[in-house]
Amino acid sequence: MGMLSYVKNEISVIRERDPAIKSDWEVLLYPSFKVILNYRVAHRLYKKKHYFLARWISQRAARKTGIEIHPGATIGEGLFIDHGSGVIIGETTIIGNNVTLYQGVTLGGTGKEQGKRHPTLEDNVMVSAGAKIIGSFTIGENSKIGAGSVVLEEVPPNCTVVGVPGRIVKMDNKKVPRSDMDQIHLPDPVLNDIQELQKENKALREQVERLEEACLLKEWKPGA
Numbered sequence: 476m477g478m479l480s481y482v483k484n485e486i487s488v489i490r491e492r493d494p495a496i497k498s499d500w501e502v503l504l505y506p507s508f509k510v511i512l513n514y515r516v517a518h519r520l521y522k523k524k525h526y527f528l529a530r531w532i533s534q535r536a537a538r539k540t541g542i543e544i545h546p547g548a549t550i551g552e553g554l555f556i557d558h559g560s561g562v563i564i565g566e567t568t569i570i571g572n573n574v575t576l577y578q579g580v581t582l583g584g585t586g587k588e589q590g591k592r593h594p595t596l597e598d599n600v601m602v603s604a605g606a607k608i609i610g611s612f613t614i615g616e617n618s619k620i621g622a623g624s625v626v627l628e629e630v631p632p633n634c635t636v637v638g639v640p641g642r643i644v645k646m647d648n649k650k651v652p653r654s655d656m657d658q659i660h661l662p663d664p665v666l667n668d669i670q671e672l673q674k675e676n677k678a679l680r681e682q683v684e685r686l687e688e689a690c691l692l693k694e695w696k697p698g699a
Contacts, residue, residue, distance in 0.1 A: 485507075485508050486508070489508060489555060490502065492555045493505075507540075507557070507559050509536065509539065510536045510542040510556070513533065518546050518547075520546065532546070541562075542561075544562075548568040550568075553573035554574050557576070560578050560579070562579065566593065567592050568595070569596070570596045571616065580604070580606050581608070582596070582608050583607065584610070594612060596608075598617070600615075600617070600620070601620070603619070603622040605622055609627055614626070616633070618630050618631075619634075620637075621635065621636060624637050624639065625641055627641065
């Protein structure tokens with residue numbers, strides 16, 4: 476794909492997923508637009524082993540946008556980084572098509588291990604604000620990662636993950652995240668647990684009250 480095609484594609488991606496955009500000219504101001512175009516150039520240089528120049532371009536883009544993408548990362552079409560400040564994408568990260576990242580997302584490694592050490596995000600994954608995905612494993616297609624989650628292990632396709640550490644709270648959600656762009660209305664396992672405890676507590680209180688009433692009736696004697 477030539478650079479002009481990349482430009483047209485990025486404009487289309489941002490306009491599709493950000494309702495605040497009113498014209499194509501606004502897209503030119505977006506950090507996501509700038510950093511992706513710089514990444515495409517840097518990645519080509521990286522593959523040709525021009526490592527210094529590739530890193531110079533990527534670091535220059537990081538200083539201007541607040542988004543750091545290592546030129547060695549492999550990124551498909553349609554990546555959208557909303558706002559983007561604080562986003563970090565590591566060297567061996569693999570990102571599929573039509574993935575959405577919000578601000579503060581980290582796709583990182585666990586240390587100084589060699590080889591593949593960063594996550595793989597399959598098509599149509601959405602990672603909400605502040606989430607951290609750390610390690611070499613796969614986030615399956617159409618999955619959502621909730622805001623502030625810390626994901627440390629594999630996630631199957633069509634799942635919703637929330638919490639620290641991240642845990643799967645919903646499976647086989649067939650909605651495509653890039654269509655609804657909803658990072659708010661996700662299941663809350665802590666709230667669900669609290670509600671279950673409240674129900675159990677209420678049932679126990681009612682049972683105790685019935686037992687107390689039964690005991691009082693046994694103790695009470697007419698005419699006493």
